Amino acid sequence: MSAEDTHSSSVEVAARVERRWAIIAVIIISGMALLAAFAGIHQATMPQPRVETTDPSRIHLSGEFVESNLGSVLEANGNVTVRAIGQQYSFTPACIVVPVDTPITLRATSADVVHGILIQGTNVNTMLVPGYISEQLMRFGKTGDYLMPCQEFCSFGHEGMWGKVKVIDKAEFANRAKSGGRLSCVGQ
Amino acid sequence: MLVNRKLILAHFWFAFAVFGVALTLGAWQMFIRSPIGTWLSNPELYYRSLTAHGTVMGYVFPTLVAMGFGYAISESALEQRLVGVRWAWTGFWLIVIGSIMAVIPIALGRASVLYTFYPPLIGNLFYYLGVVLVVVGSWIWVALMSINLRVWRKAHPGAAVPLAMYANVAGSYLWAWTAVGAALELLLQIIPVAAGLKNTIDAGLARIFFSWTLHAIVYFWLMPTYIAYYTIVPRAIGGRVYSDSMARISFILFLVVAMPIGIHHTFADPQVGAGFKFIHSAFTALVALPTLLTVFTICASVEIAARLRGGRGVFGWIRALPWDNPMMLALAFSFVMLGFGGAGGLINMSYQLDASIHNTQWITGHFHLIFGGAIVIMYFAIAYDLWPHLTGRELIDVRLIRTQLWLWFVGMIVTTFPWHWVGILGMPRRMAYFDFGDPAIAPQALSVTFSAIGGFILLTSGIMFIVILARGMRAPLAEAGAYRFAVAVHQPTTVPVALNTHALWVALMIALTITNYGYPILNLATTAGTSVPAVYVGAQ
Structure with missing residues (x-):
């Protein structure tokens, strides 16, 4: 394997790990927002609704x-x-x-x-x-x-x-x- | 290539001088409201102090650090003399004059409205004009950062903008736009009343304008810290930036999503409906994304440094890090405080959980941990790192620097953790004193005492910081060489246009502000009968 190949494969590994983390982060965040929406609608726990x-x-x-x-x-x-x-x-x-x-x-x-x-x-x-x-x-x-x-x-x-x-x-x-x-x- | 060292030093010195004053006021406040202080005979003095502390720490200190650091980045990352030096000095002097103009009425007790203004309370006109001058001075910096980048682009068509400058300009645009909220509140609502042209004000609308500024301003304070994470720390500890493009993505995410989320500060307010509160809550969750990405990239960059130093194993590499290096220490402390503060932030932004801690000492604890802790400790690190390049002298007190950083970290934890605790118990914010004789409040006395001790540890650390820098001005001469930033593992030669320019992201930032703020503002502005009589401070 040439130096060039090692380089490009390490770029791929780095990008893959990074992408996985980004996906986990997005899942955590959407999970939180969904939880808040569920609790707000289902249990009617929300800040003052009307002005x-x-x-x-x-x-x-x-x-x-x-x-x-x-x-x-x-x-x-x-x-x-x-x-x-x-x-x-x-x-x-x-x-x-x-x-x-x-x-x-x-x-x-x-x-x-x-x-x-x-x-x-x-x-x-x-x-x-x-x-x-x-x-x-x-x-x-x-x-x-x-x-x-x-x-x-x-x-x-x-x-x-x-x-x-x-x-x-x-x-x-x-x-x-x-x-x-x-x-x-x-x-x- | 740092040419305008005097300009940068002037920004840093004025920033740290006012920081020292505000820190002393903060420590006094902690003391006087704790059981170890005597009951304050005139609580009005407390609110003068609190207004000065907030105004300096919120508007003057971080703005000057961002500006000084921004000029340093522009000259060293672009390797280009600063264009518009005269304008830069004009901006600096506007801030000096503005600060003095604002502080005089505060000291006289004529502007005890806190840095968050709180109309219909109205203070002396010159307080507000002083704040406006500070903001105008900083807008000159925003323009200069943009102009300097443009000049560089012309000379280097198609080249990748250095990461530090790309982030710096993103931060300046964020500030320019987020300051507009408070500017609208001041110019359209408060100043006409303070000047005597009107005597009523819409307090609900004013709170929405201020929330436009109030959240993203924190991300403006955060920008120098994040720039240091990405572009100084890896170089200082002998590592490399794991990913240049992820860094750029994080900065543009801050630019776009830090803005349209401020209404989460008004969850408990009666003047906004539930719908927009939920939208802002969901967008606030999004702002955790760039921080989560940053934590990953910086940990990975630090791991590279450890492995280059012979670190082995899944966690064994942590021991191989250069722990005696102040930059390493500052980063670790900053991350710990960011972790706790960030977790608290997720609670604050939650549509439901916020009700348990809104306007309690929990909030005070939260933003001191994030701003005073995670952010300011990196300001120290930035100053230590830049100082030899600015003074041409060596900073020799490395042990003292380490002690100073340790004390700041310990002091911040000792101050803010008890604050969080009493906040959960329902202790309200901004109280000049507490009646610890009340059996319901007595159990909180111990926690408040701990916070006060933490305040004095912080004051000690702050004094040490200023002493170290002052001694650095008289240390033996030593050529520090060119100021450099960290390079990425795969240093880009070309970058996609979207990650090399800001226009698209600025457009998105403005568009999201309009969608998330347009309706609430228009609705409040057109609702009749919501203007209420002004209450003048000092008139009672």
Whole structure:
């Protein structure tokens, strides 16, 4: 075998090994994307799907985010809706109360700058962008207190913006909801 | 053939000087928010520091390294004097002036908006103008890289463009285009408000513009590192590049797929629908491809060096590598950090997993590991490798260099691993302090302390780096010879046109940006009633 032959055969070997690796890499990547698509469609786990807008300079005057409508409400079908707003530097309500093992819809927005809601120990995590409504579906499997910090820089007081979520027994929540109105930790 | 050494040295020295300042601020932040620091009486100081740290580390430091390295590549790889030296100096001074202009309002507490701007928070006008000047200065570099390559092509019709220059120009085009997102946000939205011409701003749209810049900017930071992987490391350790064409493919893949993926930063945002979030998630998976290809090619190139040094066996060759060579050490550290950081990145880009860690300390840990770790450690290696050629003096402190690299690696791991951990526990980002007295937060105190110690290890390493370079300016004179780049096992004489030019790939980059960003931007821009009142920093 001449030197020329060795050279060209080594080029072929190199190219073949390289091609195999590239194919493996492409398979890994397509696998990941398919997995995400499957989980998104089949288990309905995906980021917020819809875009809804609201005017932050008028939310305190009318619409679903007026003060009297903030807090938790038991819907006719047994689900719970929580409405909250973030503003420099607190959430309203500062302590959210919800029942355990219940499908909950969190609807929230910001009254001023960009904030975020994160409930520690869960994967509830959403941005609050003024002008837009954030919606998250959640369900708590355990009763107890959860910390709910603002997770986005909202100016100097950001480090002090911590809310709370109190997850209570289903019957207790139903009992409190009987009197109507919007529930929060206040009065408990 | 490095002729304009002063120009390159000026870029590197200004880069490393501001890096030293920002690193010190970073270490102070780590300390003050940890249980070993006293509770900060004025948290506002923390956010001045954080804005300065981010602005310098994000916009000034890596840009200057890419520019200085780019000029060095242009002169040495093309073996051609830099065309447009005066313009290059203009770009440099624009960056110096811009940096100073941006830092003054930050220091005065008038621009604590973080380097990510966060409208409707609005800071002092001069902060934004300073950032614009920095970007304009760097665009001059982009133009010069393109012009220099064109001049070379005219003199060498049909010849293969040296890999280092091919990659360098790809990186410059990526930067030119990715900076457009933040430029649109600044020029169309923020600056009119900061200048007092308007008092409302669409925060949702601004976040989308910024996401256009926010992801691909990381790949711009990464470019010098990847260029070093392919074109410096194999030469420095006595190996060869396994495949020249695979290297080119990796660089053009970065150019094309680093851009249309930024919306993965807004998975948790309410202003984008699920469809585009999924598209961007899938494209983000694609960007792992050039990195996977690179890991293969570089490991194979390193193996060639080991086998040439007598390494045997399936894994036995690893022992035969020149481990006392700083370049070898830097590469190994860089790869380990890239491995961990990259794995974390796959979690962040996942459509579903992101919700668990979005805006927690996990993210801080992730990008410090990738940028501060994998990328910056190669900036050190690039500086060490180029220094003797720039100063005409020998770098004699090889032991010190090795210690410095070790400390940076250890410091980065000690800083970022606990960050990842507390992030999983739900500790939010960008907090001036934590109430460790709260029983729910108390268990995280130990991790935060470890991170702070890591911060001081990094600061020590950073100081050593600057001392080594400063001593290198006064070392005995020694002619380092011409600056050379690694050659491939099969060095190409001709390269297919597609892998020798950029036009096709730039067109694809722009087209994919339009398909992936056009609709979300148009949709937000035409939705009425989403402009919200500006909130002025320092006015409260």
